Amino acid sequence: MAVLYSPLPETFDDEHQKAQLKRMLDLKVNPVDGLASKWDYENNRWK
Structure with a gap:
C-alpha cells in the first residue's frame, strides 16, 4: 500500500x-527571557 503525502508548506x-x-528578532519578541534576549543587537550576532 502506497502512502502519499502532500508537499511541505x-x-x-x-x-x-x-x-x-x-x-x-526585529520585533524583539519576548525580550526578557526568550529568543530576543539571546541576540546581541549592537553586534548583530548571538550572545
Missing part, C-alpha cells in the same frame, strides 16, 4: 525560516 523552507527568525 513553503514555510518549512530554510529561506522562510531564516526570514521568520529575522522578523522575530
